[in-house]
Amino acid sequence: MHLQDVFLSLGIPSGPMADNIAASVAMYCREFHPQGVQRSDLMLLIARAFCAVNDRAAAERVLSSMRPHRLHVVRWLEILSELHHFPGLLPYFSAGVIRPADWAGAQLDRMWTLDFGRLVLSDAERHEMMLYRSIRTIIDNMCCFWDATGGEGVLGLKGLASLNVEQGSRASATLTASDDLLGYVADLLEQAKEKRGWRAAPSLLSLDL
Structure with missing residues (x-):
C-alpha cells in the first residue's frame, strides 16, 4: 500500500509535509515491522506522525476514518501527542x-x-x-x-x-x-x-x- 494513496483517500493534500510524513512512517515500518503492518496499524502510525508535527487536522482525518477511534477523536489526538510508550501499544490501539x-x-x-x-x-x-x-x-x-x-x-x-x-x-x-x-x-x-x-x-x- 502506497502511503501517498492513503493520504489521497483521506483528502490529505500532497506536498513537502506529506512527503516527510510518508518517509518517516516508511522508515519506522522498515525498522520495527520489516514483515509489514496491518492497515489499522499503518493508519494509527500516520495519525501519530501528523500529531508529532502538530498537524492535528490531518491526524483527525485519519482517526475519523477508523473504528472505534472515531468515537473519541479528541482524546486519541491527546494520546498520540503525549504517549511515549507507543510501539508496544500500537497493535492493541489499532485493533481497538x-x-x-x-x-x-x-x-x-x-x-x-x-x-x-x-x-x-x-x-x-x-x-x-x-x-x-x-x-x-x-x-x-x-x-x-x-x-x-x-x-x-x-x-x-x-x-x-x-x-x-x-x-x-x-x-x-x-x-x-x-x-x-x-x-x-x-x-x-x-x-x-x-x-x-x-x-x-x-x-x-x-x-x-
Whole structure:
C-alpha cells in the first residue's frame, strides 16, 4: 500500500509535509515491522506522525476514518501527542483492544477499556498459560496510563466470554473462566501498584453486565 494513496483517500493534500510524513512512517515500518503492518496499524502510525508535527487536522482525518477511534477523536489526538510508550501499544490501539473509556460519566484521562473480544489470538496463545502471559504483556503496557494519577483510575473489561472456550474441534476446552481472569488482572494491577509506587490500584469494572 502506497502511503501517498492513503493520504489521497483521506483528502490529505500532497506536498513537502506529506512527503516527510510518508518517509518517516516508511522508515519506522522498515525498522520495527520489516514483515509489514496491518492497515489499522499503518493508519494509527500516520495519525501519530501528523500529531508529532502538530498537524492535528490531518491526524483527525485519519482517526475519523477508523473504528472505534472515531468515537473519541479528541482524546486519541491527546494520546498520540503525549504517549511515549507507543510501539508496544500500537497493535492493541489499532485493533481497538485498548481504547479510552466510552461508558457514561467516564473520566477519559484515567479510565480505559480493555476489549478481549477484539483480541486476536494465535493457536499457541489459546492455551491458558500462553493466554495469561499475553494478558500480562498487555497490562504491563497499559500501566503507564495511571502513573500521572498515582494508580487512581478504572479499567473496564469487555468481552470476557470470548476467552471462555476454544473454537473449532476443541470447543469444550475451557481457556479460562471470567472470574479467574478478573482475579488475574486485579493481581497484576496490585503488583503494578507496589512496583510503581502508586497510591492505589486501578479499579476493575466488568462491562459485560
